[in-house]
Amino acid sequence: MNTSGKIALAAFLGSLGLAGLALTTDAAPSFNNILVAQERESETDDDAEDRQEAARLQPLAKITPQQARQAAEATQGGTASSVELDNEDGNLVYEVTIGQTEVIVDAGNGKVLWTENVNQEDDEATEAARPRSSIQVPKNDDDK
Numbered sequence: 001m002n003t004s005g006k007i008a009l010a011a012f013l014g015s016l017g018l019a020g021l022a023l024t025t026d027a028a029p030s031f032n033n034i035l036v037a038q039e040r041e042s043e044t045d046d047d048a049e050d051r052q053e054a055a056r057l058q059p060l061a062k063i064t065p066q067q068a069r070q071a072a073e074a075t076q077g078g079t080a081s082s083v084e085l086d087n088e089d090g091n092l093v094y095e096v097t098i099g100q101t102e103v104i105v106d107a108g109n110g111k112v113l114w115t116e117n118v119n120q121e122d123d124e125a126t127e128a129a130r131p132r133s134s135i136q137v138p139k140n141d142d143d144k
Helices: 003-027 031-060 065-076 124-129
Strands: 082-088 091-098 101-106 112-117
Touching: 031 082, 065 082, 065 091, 065 101, 065 112
Parallel strands: none
Antiparallel strands: 082 091, 091 101, 101 112
């Protein structure tokens, strides 16, 4: 085989290899897509667990979600977008979201215990210094 034939064969095989690589890359699911799907599935599971926990805790609450909403709105001066009953470090509270603020309302007496930014993460000292709810429940394993 002459030199030009070898070059042509090498070019052909190289092109064939690149085409195969491109097809394989397109056919394989990307890692990012897999992670997004897992996150969505995890969020759905978390939502279901939150609803189950709220249903379990609701009989312990002495005030209604509407009363918690009213207390939070009166304190913050806004309109609540969500109200959730939650076990916050052993405290039975309503978490009322108004804009970017989360208002924590005692589920026993309707008193506003504290406010914080929606995505705020506190250290252990800050959490320990917070007022306690009038209704105490066992801490969740999920509480941080």
